[in-house]
Amino acid sequence: MFSDLLRPEAKYPTYPPYHKDFYLEEYFFHWVLDNKINLNRNYINIFWTNIYCNVAAGKSGRINIQNYINLLNSDLKYFTICQHDDGPFEALPRDTLIFSAGGNKITNNTVPIPLICSRIENTFINESKTFLCSFVGSPTHSIRNQLISKWANDEDFIFGMQQHWMESVPKKNLSLFKTLTCKSKFTLCPRGYGKSSFRLYETMQLGSVPVYVSDYHYLPWTDELDWSEFCVLIKPDQIDDLKNILLSYSEEKINKMIKTAQTLYDEYFSLEGMCKKIIQRLQ
Numbered sequence: 001m002f003s004d005l006l007r008p009e010a011k012y013p014t015y016p017p018y019h020k021d022f023y024l025e026e027y028f029f030h031w032v033l034d035n036k037i038n039l040n041r042n043y044i045n046i047f048w049t050n051i052y053c054n055v056a057a058g059k060s061g062r063i064n065i066q067n068y069i070n071l072l073n074s075d076l077k078y079f080t081i082c083q084h085d086d087g088p089f090e091a092l093p094r095d096t097l098i099f100s101a102g103g104n105k106i107t108n109n110t111v112p113i114p115l116i117c118s119r120i121e122n123t124f125i126n127e128s129k130t131f132l133c134s135f136v137g138s139p140t141h142s143i144r145n146q147l148i149s150k151w152a153n154d155e156d157f158i159f160g161m162q163q164h165w166m167e168s169v170p171k172k173n174l175s176l177f178k179t180l181t182c183k184s185k186f187t188l189c190p191r192g193y194g195k196s197s198f199r200l201y202e203t204m205q206l207g208s209v210p211v212y213v214s215d216y217h218y219l220p221w222t223d224e225l226d227w228s229e230f231c232v233l234i235k236p237d238q239i240d241d242l243k244n245i246l247l248s249y250s251e252e253k254i255n256k257m258i259k260t261a262q263t264l265y266d267e268y269f270s271l272e273g274m275c276k277k278i279i280q281r282l283q
Helices: 024-034 048-056 065-069 142-151 171-182 198-205 236-247 251-268 271-281
Strands: 078-082 096-100 110-112 131-137 157-161 184-190 209-213 232-234
Touching: 024 048, 024 078, 024 271, 048 078, 096 271, 131 142, 131 171, 131 236, 142 157, 142 184, 142 236, 157 171, 171 184, 171 198, 184 198, 198 209, 198 251, 209 236, 209 251, 232 236, 251 271
Parallel strands: 078 096, 096 110, 131 157, 131 184, 184 209, 209 232
Antiparallel strands: none
């Protein structure tokens, strides 16, 4: 539908640091082409995140995307895929489904999808669980600061903090995250700048129970999934009681939640699985 100008390569620093190949929006675009998928809505195939982040990183000039959007027939039905927390910034045709991973911009046409990228390699999911709960990350939201303030000095909680999200890029920090997560019964997955977090889906891969702490639980596929079967959902007013909540889960329940997440992952939270779920919702 659109020219390659609106589908640039990513020129900004790789994030998360283990990611390889295509990001979410790019993956869907190429998956549809490679599999010759017939679409029941018109696809606005813009790489929103690459455009926005390339500009923010000083790697490209601004593109007036709205000029291209304005050329669309407003009477037709459309859809688009967006990973960016705040995107799309532009005004889209009225009947446009926005399959959004970040969750900061929610409209009546927003459909939550998982905030994911390529798989984590060498996941030692069968490690013995020596920690109750851990978190490795940066303080990108007040909820994270609230968790640190309350639980950083508790011996059952392990925190590995960076001052800025880009400090998670070095391999030593990725190794720390993988090691702690694999050895933790639970892993804190607090929202960051966006309502969701890559960590929520990383934790599932690493064999720990995700503890999604957010003022707004931005969850995909809730028409098919009961998230409480594989994830602990915590609101900010429950942070003070977090330890008691986690200790209320039996070893049997924890192991069952970990196995459930592993069973569901390919179908619902892998890049290919996400693509297939999007296509189902376009029927």
